[in-house]
Amino acid sequence: MRLEPIANPSLARTILPPVIAIATTVVVASLLAMLAGANPFAVLGLILKGAFGSKFAVLETLNRATPLIFTGLSVAVAFRARLWNIGAEAQLYAGALITVVLGTGALPWGAGALLPTLVLAAMLAGAVVLLVPALLKVRFGVDEVVTTLLFNFIFLLFVSMLLEGPLKDPMGMGWPKSERLIAEARLPRMMEGLRLHWGFGLAIISAALVWVIQRRTTLGYEMRAVGLNRDAARFAGIAVNGVLIRTALLSGGLAALAGFSEVAGVKGSLTLDLSPGFGYTGIIVAMLALLNPLAVVAAALFVAGIFVGADSMSRAVGVPTYLADIMLATALLLMVLAILLTRFRVVRE
Amino acid sequence: MTGAEAAQVVLRLDRITKTFGKLIANDAVSLSLHRGEVIALLGENGAGKTTLMNILFGQYTADSGAVEVFGKALPPGNPRAALDAGVGMVHQHFTLADNMTVLENVALGTVPLWQPRLDPAAVHARITKLADDFRLSVDPDARVGTLTVGERQRVEILKALYREAKILILDEPTAVLTPQETDDLFATLRKAVALGLSIVFISHKLHEVMDISDRVVILRHGRLVAEMATRDTDRHALAAAMVGAEVNAPKVSPATPGAPLLQLRDVSTPDQGNAPGLKRATLDLRAGQITGLAGVSGNGQAALADLIGGLTAPDAGQLDLDGAGLAQWSPRIAVQSGIARIPEDRHKTGTIADFTLTENAILESYHKPPMSRRGWMNWARAETATQEIIARYDVRCPGPETRIRLLSGGNMQKLILGRVLEAAPRIILANQPVRGLDIGAVNYVHSQLLAARARGAAVLLISEDLDEIMALSDVIHVISEGRLSPEFARGSMTPAELGVWMAGHGFERDEVAHAS
């Protein structure tokens, strides 16, 4: 078989494949739910209800989406430049780490000065963590997929070491947990009475800023050029290595904000279970959004909704929550295929 | 061969039609090949020659029409069936694995995959015998990556002969050979015919067609427009039939060269894997002059292009612009110094396929006003500038927002030309500027280069096509293994003499002369 590009895809051609991809995902989920002995319609209904069916649910989804927007943006920025950042998890923890190092009393400032400082410090920490694999790639040609992956394991152990050592909360009853953040280091709520913290607002702002950078600045143009054809970019005079490094700094910084946001907005301290894999889920979010920063927000809400809904459904009906992960993996694989089919037709040869 | 044998039709293509989307690549083409015959399949780039042969070979399936080999129908879309029926193809872009030996490349696919053993000794012996019979010298144990272009082509031919091909198809085989290597190839082909093979020879080089073929078949825009015995025709008639009109190549009027704008003095650059670096190269590019660089591909052209293009700097020796040395060198500095670079591969380095025409047009200028200011892009300005290029350089396209991958090769090249010529460059580095283009686009590009020369620009034309070099250049250098020959004035050297230098032979005498 052969793939032939379609010059002017029809509307049906553009809409149908993604729709079929989502539909197939739903069918797969239904079959798996039936395997668990549950009614598929009930399961899907409960997922939807658990995600968006009440004010509590919606807030829960928005909260859950916040770190995913950050890691999704991080991955989208990196993947656009063909920098395969699989290490958003480590960068997230770097941001969280620096937040507790500086935010538990080391800097006795007011919130007006402290919060921006923490944001910048977190971004710097995340940038540094991605910088190492980026430099290895640029200087030695080492594939960053594996190095960023391995870094996740290394950094988590490092955090564990610190939490059992110098950062341990003396009043934590022996658990590996950091001290609590001071009040000035906590992200305030976005609106009185709403259980939604400013991390979400920061995430939306970040998405808008990334969009502006990509579409309107020379850096964005360079990142796209380097991502699409490194040789042509280099020939034209673009400093490819510099672009990759700057991309890494931005990407690492964005992922770190997820860590900052979770610590300063939700948890108030750092424990090893801060992230149930937000860094990896960010990859799914970015791919579903086709690396578009504004679409990342929508994709993050979608993914968060599925997780929050699945949690709620699982409590009600007992179907394991892993159904959500299966749905996401299926959606991802089918979606990349669907996108291809909107632009190419299959020709039998 | 008896009369009956000579009349035997070994290959028949019957009304082959093939379309790709809206493009009609082959339109009801029929042709027959007789035993022991050499047919030249002639046509300009895009005429449908390679597509037709790919259909024969099974890489594509025709929309309609049939193929018969030795009287039996050939199942379409099946390279295996074509190989088993005795059709062998020497592709234009060699289908060899560089990291494997000649023996491994030849043996690949010749033994069914479920068989447990490969008998290297038997393969070795058979290759050696074939090489002897057909006078193709080749070392079966050599790694293909270490072979020269001419040697690799011999391996390609050997692959076909090893599989007992009775019909040999060669797709533009001489594009990458020196004149001497071309003679050797033709000797091999004549030997093959004497041993009973029949040959289809795809080319757009008229003097070769006249030299080797018995019959000429001419394709134009996918249709077979003419068929004639070679002895009944001449190059003019062939050229006219190919294009369908009088071919008007741009006239090259003599010019007086100006001052040297760019000079290399004893420049050396490091080797890059198999590609040689420059070895003590000396070169002057003068205003108002076209300097042609002749040579077989892979002899250092890339090193020279990368150097002048700003991608590398000299390890030793001097690179001077306007008589002065350079403190720093990079592609941006080169562009700023007035050097326009037309890259060798418009797909790989010249354009970014999924970028729009606008985004491609500003690849070299996006970082400064008016395309951007302080890091902020001015897309409106960029689009206007691109519209101007499209209008001025006749780029056929739906609009500046189209993705460039949808354009034809010729139109892509015109955009690249426009992009670099708009800056009124003083020095133009044109690296294989007409490779793969149809005759209309070729003439356009050549006329632009000549116009730049008339305006006083210095043009360096790098090409594997000796005809092109000889037609356009005021002075010619030959490059071989990174060494540059002395400058030869227009008209002072025949192709054969240049071929001697291309094969590396003139240099020893030259070196001896320099040493003493």
Added chain:
Amino acid sequence: MDMLDILLSASFWAAAIRIASPLIFATLGELICERAGVLNLGIEGIMVAGAFAGWMAVYSGTGLWTGVMVAMIVGMAFGLIHSVLTVPFGLSQHVVGLGVTLLATSSTYYAYRLALPEVTSPPKITAFQPFEIPVLSDIPLIGPALFAQTPMTYLAFVLVAVVSLVLYRTPLGLALRAAGENPAAVAAQGLSVTGIRMGAVIVGSGFMAMGGAFLTMSAFDSFFFEMVNGRGWICIALVVFGAWKPGKALLGAVLFAAFDALQIRVQQTPLGADIPYQIFLMTPYVLSILALIVMSRRAEVPGALMVPFNKGER
């Protein structure tokens, strides 16, 4: 016990070989995929799936070797998903690989929860027992280390030889290597690039799953979450370290496993007691990164790795 004692003890080397075994299976699997030109990032998930599938088969009553077969088939199924998307459709091997890892891992965990909903501690099976090869296992040092292992370890070693033989001496191996160097060469000789690449990914994925099965059926005797713990990613580094050659990959796996075995034992020494255990746990991953840096300059990468083959692309 000091360092020298550790290095000279048979139990140390026996542990190293045992720890290396799952890595050998999975590295061979990834090597086969990459030699044909496909990067298979599904390796981590496929190992998880294989670990569960094999164990579950035995837990459900089949024999041990049947369990290994079941694991292999499950791995091949995920390999089929990966290869359909990456070979004929030419989709990004990075994205598809990560998607397959997620799919395999999450479907494994889902299946586990469905099969064993009430368990608090993971149930056990009777795993492969060490089988001492007569005579050979009495040789000092090497004997207990190499010849008193479980049957699956012996299988791993045999597979290294088999893969080597097939890759370098058979027409199939030749075609596979050519597909990874220049698929156009393969197509020009009338072979199907799609068929060869898909076959390689499917077989390779089967091997990876067997590596996972080793964990639950030979090294340990039960399945628990986070069991594979990054071994798949380490194997990707090991393929590079072994320069895409089976023999060298074996050495790399053993070397790596030796470091892993060492760090457990060093923790008992006076020196080791002062260092936080996390440092020891980090060493495998740090070593992998160092291995990649060391090997990154080599030009032995298969020429067409990660380049999809588009027949007659215009």
